[in-house]
Amino acid sequence: MPSSSYINRELSWIEFNQRVLSEAQRPEKPLLERVKFLAISASNLDEFFQVRVGGLTLLKSAGSRTKDIAGMTPLQQLNAIRKRISQHITDQYTLYTDTLLPALHEQEIHISSVNAVDPSLVDNLKERFIEEVLPLLSPIAYEDTSKDDDAFPAPILPAMTLIVACELSIKNKAKSKRVVFVPITEIIERFIHIDKGSARYAIPVEDLICHFISELFPSESLHSHGVFRITRNGDIAVQEEDAIDLAGEMEEVLSARKTSNTVRLEVQSGCSRVIEKVIKQVTLAAPEQIYRIHGPLALSDFMQFAFIPGHDTLKSVQWEPQSPPSIDYANSIFDEISKKDIFLYHPYHSFDPVVRLLEEAASDDQVLSIKQVLYRTAKNSRIIDALIRAAHNGKQVTVLVELKARFDEARNLLRAEELQRAGVQIVYGVKGLKTHAKITLVIRKENNSIKRYCHFGTGNYNESTAKLYTDASILTAREDFGTDASLIFNAITGRSKLLQTKRILPAPTHMKKRILQLINSEAARAKAGEKASITAKVNSLQDKDIINALYNASKQGVKIRLNIRGICCLKPGKRNEAKNIEVISVIDYYLEHARIFQFYAGGKKLTFISSADWMTRNLEKRIELMVPIVDKKIKAALTEILDAAFLDNQQAHRILTDGDSQRVENKKERFRMQEHLQATAEKAAKTQTRKRNTTFEAHKPHD
Template sequence: MPFAGEFPMSELPSSQTSDTGTSADNDATPALRVNHTHAGIRARAAANAERSLDDAGLYFNRELSTLRFHIRVLEQALDESHPLLERLMFLLIFSSNLDEFFEIRVAGLKRQLAYGNEEIGMDGHSTASIFNELSQTAHEQVERQYHILNTRLIPALAEQGIHFLRRHVWNKAQREWVNRYFDDEIMPVISPIGLDPSHPFPRLVNKSLNFIVELEGRDAFGREGGMAIIPAPRSLPRLIRLPRELEREGRQEYVFLSSMIHAHAEELFPGMTVRGCYQFRLTRNADLSVDTEEVSDLATALKSELLARRYGDGVRLEVANNCPTHLSDFLLRQFQLGQEDLYLVDGPVNLSRLMAMIGDSDRFDLRYTPFAPGTPKALRKDESMFSIVGQQDILLLHPWESFGVIENWLAEAARDPAVLAIKQTLYRTGVDSGVVSALVDAARSGKEVTVVIELRARFDEADNIALASRLQEAGANVIYGVMAYKTHAKMLHIVRREEGRIRHYAHMGTGNYHSKTAKLYTDYSLLTARETLCEDVHHVFQQLSGMGEPRHTEHLLHAPFTLHKRLVELIDREAGYARKGHKATLTIKCNSLTEPRLIQALYRASQAGVICQLIIRGTCCLRPGVPGVSDNITVRSIVGRFLEHTRVFHFHNGGKPEVWCSSADFMERNMFQRVETCFPLLDKKIAQRVRKDLDTYMLDNCQSWTLQPDGHYEKRCPGKDEAAISAQETLLYAYAARP
């Protein structure tokens, strides 16, 4: 269902006014019928000359667009081309995404409303109208999510022998085992809290599983029954597989922790009658607030904020749908929430915790076929990485090409006596990271190691503080970046002495130095010894660690200084070619597009006749297909097995194509509030290969969604005589080696 009221239907081409919804069963999106002749371009431009590019009707709302991306993820749970457990995983990812959406985006809107900060965005929507639209859509999609779980996925899993057992179907042996598990594992760590004047409502942790219990009778102290809260122990799994000997033949059988607590609720209140026991979960504001002008020690300030995050203001209350109204109303009052914040759910309130079951399952036939990441031919030689990279640029495309190449290079650098210094940025990385281990080894061996760690990487703050301590203990120089700007750039700089002179090496990427996400996210990694590029990386590191005016860079674009201005210039340059009658095209692939001046530059390019192909995975505030403004712009979103994360920008440039990769999305925060890098692919063969990758994405008709002028997305499907093309599968076969 498209977001209502965002665009007057009278302004749409007649061929695009139908709404076919977002079902995976939709037909292929009709091609836009646009007059691309220069006369037609000039006529449309003239007709729209008086229309300001600040017109609110040319923009989608950021929050609504973000929510629509989460809905596209949910749609994957209905797509039978995915293996069954992967479909369940998509549904659980939707839950996890929605949690963060409420913790950050909805929390921000509620804070604005609470302080009377009623803003009108570039899309013309007020804060209140956006909140109401989000609330309505989120309620509809949560209800739909549980409907998919209960009517599609659980029955399909049961057909495959995977069962989630409710209390009423436990047999005698299973019930006896559950009783023992409760006595041995749950009872010792559970702490029910009766509510009375001496026991006020407890302060519950963000997103924790809890139960509200209605009681009748008198307790040991003569207190009349009323209500109690049971916080589920956070140390226990939410889903427990029964012992093999208790499972029916050919089945995997699981029991929910919530079912065990429900079954034994009266044991927690001896002598009293439990009239009802209902699960609920509170989502709180989890955005950290650190005043960069007042903080003298960022790490210490963040540690304090991390404790506060667990108990921020409530923003959403999820309650079992059989909970009586008077109890849900009581909870809403406790958390100072309104009816619009209440979500009644038909199933577990903490679905994302079920991901552990998928990871532990041995039903590999219901998962994606595993693959072994490939290694470029140049790196298969039995030679030093420095020898290979010293002779040629190497570009990796993760996850189809191995992230282990970078870990191995760092490990080699740590051992190599010729290596003098290593500098690296870390935004997100694993707790058991091979990258960090190599940096620790290098520091302990006496090399000059400098690491710029971004402590404020959202939801990774605690891990990054621990990593910083580990590196400092090893003797590395640890820098927390620049206070007012998050360091989001992905850079590695290695200094080596070779034949009596200093040689520089660098790695730059679009993704984080994280071995686990490198198996799930698509990202480019460039390994180079080009003197000018390495010198640029060196200058950026000097700027991060020292002070002074921005350092000049030969090739590298650098936010917040040169990146935004240069991107606008590159788009405008393409428009200039179009106005002269030359072929003019550009392709932008990134995660989000929200920055107004970049959007306006794309509108100007479209008006000039530039064919603009945008591959925007998530949030997109640009409105395509507006006659005379954006009818040369197409926007598609690829949602599939891997999370699309590459940021790649291609400009035809009058027949001298340029391809850039970046750590930055087309967002205000990336352009002006973060340290980012954008690097050109100077090797022509590598640049051509990336252009071919982009072409593959443009051909996708299996996992591609096309943004329509009215704001909804249509799933592309192969036509009757059209071959099915999945970009991710095509690239997998092209780059990765099958086991």
């Protein structure tokens, strides 16, 4: 296929983030929900610069002219990104300044400077600044090294942190001017909140610092100031070929990120020329890396306004996770899994059954062993607590902690040390690969034989994100699934060759090959005049081989429906190879995260859940799992989820030929996928509660 048949990955991602921002632009949405989506779009953009722009910058610096599947070199991609991102940032700040800020003021939520608040509040603000902010500030003096060889080297300023640059001089001595940097560490709250009557004022801490600068430098005057933020390259990988101590190597990677090259410099408008010149000298930012921002920096910090107390009418109605109707909590979780496969679709279904499996296993005398892969975990994790308790109770506990989970490396290092101290056998991933599989195996002795209980999922073992991300998972005691789980763990922890599995399809050894076989089988059926279809839900589609196979299947007449939240390098349209492909993206209250694949297969409807997206990195460079669904009821539930996305006329966007998006138009009959799935979960839970309340079960004598 020519490069014109594909969409550039980075530009496709920016269009995804534009869809996120579009949720903040919708006037019918509750105000604080709109603020939340604006903050999410800013947070997404921060990571994009750290990782994707960081990686491309390294390639450009190395002189690489290798083209991506869309035919663009690293330099061409960086130029295209800057042009598109500049418009994206303009959209963010136009929305904030012209719409959201005035709307917040109307609701008496005032994001204000000290000068704009009621004068009666200034003394209170000064007192709070002295008590809450001042003790945590650590100013860094700057010396111009270009004029003095003996001067101290330029300071290394922290990344992703607001920094106030102040031009000061001793009072009445104008020639004594100097520049001082005041970093605002993450332990300092971004806003100082203060109430007066029904009004709430939120004062940015950077404004407080400038207003009360005399408390920090009592003998000096402030001539000018500027607020800026540095984004450094976060795409720094451990050199595994030379790594003897992987944990130690990861600590070096974390340290290297603190001093890596600048990939973005944000400077708040109004910054004086003197201050901006100094900032450029210190950060070594190239002109094309500088973004002048007309508004407050770090809009991601505005997420806190979505959760301020009160103002419930300005927030979306909170949906509550439901108890899965297939589980009777009066029984042991092992008894429930033994009866049938249990399907969970979080967060419509509570994550509690997964946690309960581990907590019950930790104290169950019949449990011999627990094995689990941890990629990202919650801050205060009940799962970690259960694993520690299991080890203390004498269980054999083996945990693979993936240290290469980007931006979670530090937390995972601490978690691994904590588990290791408790006696848990720790494995630090697999050399050359990231372990992204979501799998738990509990081995129990029952009736003098071994029985295996498994959990397979599409999302992380993280109780916090399980309330925010949609993910599918199953709990099963099927013998063949348990056997495969043991083989997979033995291969991962023992670093041995993975033998042929019966059911589970792992990457990088089997998954991609099987997906291509399934796509090509549908193409062959369509060519023979049979009904053929593919429906898939993934976060991203980038792998060229998968895209080409889908194009070929489309040409043969296969009906292909793709629900892709983020990156989509496949180019839809009326061309012959794409005419039978429909691509939509759903952006809503929950982050769409589940990966579900279904192939018509002559009416058998082969259905899978997976930890992997259809990206080359997932299919060829990570340990991932694709799990077939055997139970007919679970298969039907997944089919309903897949179909619901294509009925959505409230939150769905259609991906266009150029990679841009178009919101699916409202029809007479309103349908919102997430709302429908929540209502379905609530109805099923209520029905099951009524059934249990009206069913009487007699105790039977034991044999």
